[in-house]
Amino acid sequence: MSRNTREDVVQAAGRLFAERGYHGTSMRDLGRELGLLGSSLYSHVAGKQELLVEVVERGAALFQASADAALAVEGSGAVKLRAFVTGHIDVVLGHLDEARTFLNEARSVEADYRRRVLAARDRYETSLRTLLAAGVGDGSFRPDLDPKLGGIFVLSILNALDRWYDESGEVGRSQLGEEIFGFVMQGLT
Amino acid sequence: MSRNTREDVVQAAGRLFAERGYHGTSMRDLGRELGLLGSSLYSHVAGKQELLVEVVERGAALFQASADAALAVEGSGAVKLRAFVTGHIDVVLGHLDEARTFLNEARSVEADYRRRVLAARDRYETSLRTLLAAGVGDGSFRPDLDPKLGGIFVLSILNALDRWYDESGEVGRSQLGEEIFGFVMQGLT
DNA sequence: CCTACCGATCGGTAGG
DNA sequence: CCTACCGATCGGTAGG
Numbered sequence: 001m002s003r004n005t006r007e008d009v010v011q012a013a014g015r016l017f018a019e020r021g022y023h024g025t026s027m028r029d030l031g032r033e034l035g036l037l038g039s040s041l042y043s044h045v046a047g048k049q050e051l052l053v054e055v056v057e058r059g060a061a062l063f064q065a066s067a068d069a070a071l072a073v074e075g076s077g078a079v080k081l082r083a084f085v086t087g088h089i090d091v092v093l094g095h096l097d098e099a100r101t102f103l104n105e106a107r108s109v110e111a112d113y114r115r116r117v118l119a120a121r122d123r124y125e126t127s128l129r130t131l132l133a134a135g136v137g138d139g140s141f142r143p144d145l146d147p148k149l150g151g152i153f154v155l156s157i158l159n160a161l162d163r164w165y166d167e168s169g170e171v172g173r174s175q176l177g178e179e180i181f182g183f184v185m186q187g188l189t
Numbered sequence: 190m191s192r193n194t195r196e197d198v199v200q201a202a203g204r205l206f207a208e209r210g211y212h213g214t215s216m217r218d219l220g221r222e223l224g225l226l227g228s229s230l231y232s233h234v235a236g237k238q239e240l241l242v243e244v245v246e247r248g249a250a251l252f253q254a255s256a257d258a259a260l261a262v263e264g265s266g267a268v269k270l271r272a273f274v275t276g277h278i279d280v281v282l283g284h285l286d287e288a289r290t291f292l293n294e295a296r297s298v299e300a301d302y303r304r305r306v307l308a309a310r311d312r313y314e315t316s317l318r319t320l321l322a323a324g325v326g327d328g329s330f331r332p333d334l335d336p337k338l339g340g341i342f343v344l345s346i347l348n349a350l351d352r353w354y355d356e357s358g359e360v361g362r363s364q365l366g367e368e369i370f371g372f373v374m375q376g377l378t
Numbered sequence: 379c380c381t382a383c384c385g386a387t388c389g390g391t392a393g394g
Numbered sequence: 395c396c397t398a399c400c401g402a403t404c405g406g407t408a409g410g
Contacts, residue, residue, distance in 0.1 A: 003379075023212035024297065027405060039406075040379045048405065104293075108213065149360070153372050156349035157342055164341055171338070183342050187372035192395075216389060228390075229395045237389065 004034050006044045013051040014058075014097035022052050022101075022108035052105065053113050059102025060120035062091045067127035077135015078185065081154075084131060085184070086177040088158045093165070093173060100162050125151055132188070141188040154184050193223050195233045202240040203247075203286035211241050211290075211297035241294065242302045248291025249309035251280045256316035266324015267374065270343075273320060274373070275366040277347045282354070282362060289351050314340055321377070330377040343373050 012033045016025040027048055028038035045051055066087035073083045092099045106117045132147040132154075141150070157180055165176065201222045205214040216237055217227035234240055255276035262272045281288045295306045321336035321343075330339070346369055354365065 020296070021210060021212055023210055026403075028403080036379060037381090038404090039381085039383095042406065043379065107209070149368055150372075152349070152353055153346050153369075157345045159349065160341070160345035179338055180342075183339075183376040186375040186378070189375070215387075217387080225395060226397090227388090228397085228399095231390065232395065 004036065004044070008034060009041060009044045010051060010054055010058075011097070014055040014101055017052060017055055017105050018097040018100035022048075022105045049110055052101070052109060055098055055101045056106060056109055056113075056117055057120070059095070059098035059100075060117065060124070062095050062098060063088070063102070063124050064120065064127070066091050067124055071127060071131055076138050077131060077140030079140075080131050081135060081140070081185070081188075082177075082181050084128060085154070085158065085181045086174075089161065089173065089177050089180070092158070092161045093167060096162060103159055103162070125155065128154060135188075145188055150188055153187065157184065193225065193233070197223060198230060198233045199240060199243055199247075200286070203244040203290055206241060206244060206294050207286040207289035211237075211294045238299055241290070241298060244287055244290045245295060245298055245302075245306055246309070248284070248287035248289075249306065249313070251284050251287060252277065252291070252313050253309065253316070255280050256313055260316060260320055265327050266320060266329030268329075269320050270324060270329070270374070270377075271366075271370050273317060274343070274347065274370045275363075278350065278362065278366050278369070281347070281350045282356060285351060292348055292351070314344065317343060324377075334377055339377055342376065346373065 009030070013025075013030055016030055016033060020029075026038065027041055030051075031038040031041055034041075067084060070080050070084035070087050073080050106114075106121070109117050128151040129147040132141060132145065132150050135141045136143060136145050136147070161176075165171075167173070171179070198219070202214075202219055205219055205222060209218075215227065216230055219240075220227040220230055223230075256273060259269050259273035259276050262269050295303075295310070298306050317340040318336040321330060321334065321339050324330045325332060325334050325336070354360075356362070360368070
């Protein structure tokens, strides 16, 4: 029953934003989640919007780190794509709240930070496009592949994961990775 | 400058719910959109939640009608899948507000109607699974295809459309259909 | 982290 | 569809 830290507040905010959305979460809801009053949160953070920005940026950083690691993997475009896919899955399933908030609540980020969020998303997409284009060059993918459209299809499948995947279900995390990788490889080859 | 009808109210609600989310839209916002006061809306509808339920159910009905039509198409599983894909695209692009509200705001539907919404989504997914299973039977798809997972992948790509597709861009609607159909066919075959 | 608030806004109603 | 409200809740602050 010790005091909450700022970190506790940010994590609880991520949980509620992911679950009910930014506008569906009040500071009093968040306080209740931590066993304190809404007004007490202001000794940890400047405001509600600051919490959203922090959670969203954490999500963005996790995804980008995963993409950077995939691009740095030695091997063909196909090998890098496998790393990208499994990395993305690990981010979504290992940091569900940050991932969902980044993917679904970015529109509630106010103007000042909106650009940064959009830039982060663009950068992540561009990383995948670069990967796909390199893979066209090394023969991993079909020569007429449009990296932009291909990247969108891959990300569409990956970004929908949080909506249906049940970690306690039949399909394990590594099998999931193989299934998605196999499926998109067919479409890219 | 004539009076607004109930239909105007429902459509404007769909617009705002799709754009800002249910909890991000106030009745006063909605009134402003129509040139009247928030309180005046109550002569057209019983409440805010009623508007959400109506828009969500319209979205559900549009998707289901499209799926039913695809299943009724004569031909192989592949032919039906093409109809399913193009039908889904037409619903998303032709009824963007209802589609987005159905896809993204269902969680804000309160308990009484939540089951109906989830049932509608399940039914739509089941339609696609049935289609895929039939296609396995007639040799359209690979014999070891898991219709459940395959359906999820197809819907993941289709449901992400509203997040990126720009009707005024380079890729036309029919080309989009061919691109998506071609991509998923590779993965299913 | 609580007490005790603040002004603003929320969904909604009564009566015309 | 407006006027004139209602109680509840919102994000947030001052002071301890």
